[in-house]
Amino acid sequence: MDEGAQQTRPARRPGRMVGRVLGFPVYLHPSMLLLALLVTVVYGGYAETELGLAGAAAYAAGFGFVVCLLGSVLLHELGHALTARRYGIGVRGITLELLGGWTELDRDAPTPRVDALVSLAGPAVSFVLGGLATAAALALPDRTVAGQIVFQIAAGNVIVAIFNVLPGLPLDGGRALRAGLWALIKDRNRATVAAAWCGRGIALLTAMSVVTLYRLNVLTLFGLVFILLVVYTLWQGAGQSIRLARMTRRYPLVDLGTLARPLFAVPSGTPLAEAQRRADAADRARDALAVADSSGRVVALVDAAGSAAVPAERRPWVSVDAVSQDLGRLPVLSLGLSGEQVVRAVQAHPGAQYVVTSGEDVVGVLHIADLAELLEPRRAARRPSGR
Template identity: 80%
Template sequence: MDDGAQQTRSARRPGRVVGRVLGIPVYLNPSMLLLAVLVTVVYGGYAEAELGLVAPYAYAIGFGFVVCLLGSVLLHELGHALTARRYGIGVRGITLELLGGYTEMDRDAPSPRVDALVSLAGPAVSLVLGAAATAAAFALPDRTVVGEIAFQLAVSNVLIAIFNVLPGLPLDGGRALRAGLWALLKDRHRATEVAAWAGRGIAVLTGLAVLTLYWLQLLTVFGLLFIMLVAFTLWQGAGQSIRLARMSRRFPLVDLGALARPLFAVPSGTPLAEAQRRAGAADRAGDALAVADAGGRLVALVDVAGAAAVPAERRPWVAVDTVARDLGRVPALPLGLTGEQVVRAVQAHPGAQYVVTSGEDVVGVLHVADLAQLLEPRRAGRRPATG
């Protein structure tokens, strides 16, 4: 299953790089190993029972089917990636994981038409692969290894194509639905939210359908668990799309100049307790605590979490330098970035604090918690406040 097809700056860890295809990095998520083992065992058992193959050879055939299946998923994702490139959208990589794969792009499609074309390119590739495998299955002799593999590839690719065109995010069909709603409503964020709720509906219907099939004894326990995992993943992916749509609607509110906390500098070597006392006495306890050298030049930024982790009774004996990070190692955000650019920069370089610069000058510090409070006030309100 292709669980989302295209993403702009994924929050997921991509996994290990296993190679490049047409210059595009291909990552293998560790969860894919679980799928490889399951498919090898299940298909190997089938080959042993139905084709009369001895165990080692049967499971080798099962592993061969896994490789063919991975190739099909990779080609599906390349359909998205190459279509995106055709329309000037950069591709960061392709990740293969437990339930299929996804393609990470450096920005969203510029128009509904491009969004729809990129979204549907993957299912189109799967459909072509399914048709080719079907033709091969009919041409090859029955009950042979190559004939059975061709048949299984035909079924799996056709199912991938059909399932992925269902009209709900995070599926490809959901992105196509979003593109159509975007063209109709002239509001990409609203279109994304509607398509994501459709995805949640598909997740619920999938769960109900699989429970019914199991109750009718038309599905094994393994099939029940696997498809329920698919339904759960759909529900989570749709929820993430809803969350991102609501966040994106608030991007224009992001103003680095207003969000950045002023700096309160203390000399290098100052005890942490004394630095905090001075900030409080100056009514600047909410400012970002920085460290200055003997010449007054800022050299480090106190890490909020690191400072909070120091027990109160030890703070008079701990210098600010020990819980500070060299200023050159703190990610920088120049004033003037748009809200979308700020979020992309934070996603690209995750951290708790970012120095805000104007030319070569540091004018403040952005706490990621403040950005989260602005973009997701309801979620941030449920979390404990941080410095």
């Protein structure tokens, strides 16, 4: 299954970079190695029993089939990537994983039309590959290794193309549906939520269908497990789309001027317990605890998680310097950034806290937990609280 052209992904890379194709970085997820091994073994057994190949030749055919599958997935994703580039949208990379692949874009499509074109470019490539492979299969002799591989590649590409144009996120057809709803109601976030719920509906219908086929002995146990894994991925992807749409809707609420915590500075060498006592006494316990040098200049920030990890009985003996980070080594956010710019910067430079500046002046500290609470209040309400 292809997850289509995705905009928001974790900043850490989920796989190893294996090279560049047409200038796009290509990453291989570890799960793809599992799939490659599984398909090689299964197809090798098929080649032995059905095609008459023996031993190493059968599994070499299985490996060749895996390479063709990977090539098909890569070409599908290149359809997304090249179309995005055509419309001025940057591509961070293409990742190939267990159930297909995804293309990471550096921003959303600017218009519904571009969104639809980028989304449908991948299935269009798969349809073309399926057509070319079908023509090749008809030209090759039947019951040969080459003929069988080409026929199955043709069938695979056509099935992938048809499945991916189903109208529900995270499938490509769901992104096209989102684009159409966006054009109609003029609200991309609401359109995303609607298309994601359609995706969950498709996942449920698919699950019920495959269970029925299994009970009728039309589908093998392996096929049942594999398709249910696809269904689970669909459900999770739709849920992530809903979550991101709700977050994006709250971007205008992000104001660093009010969200950043003011600094409460203590001299270098102050015991952690004493620093916390002073903050409590000044009714500034929620402020960002900072470390100042002998001239009063702030030089470091106390790491909230690090200080919380110090047992209470040890805090009188642990200096604030021991649980602090140098100011110059922390990521910086400018006070004038918009909500979307703040989120993009946080995705690019993950961390627990960020220095907020106005010109050359440090005006406060943004805790990532505060940003998460603003963007996802439902999740924050379910989290256990603690100092």
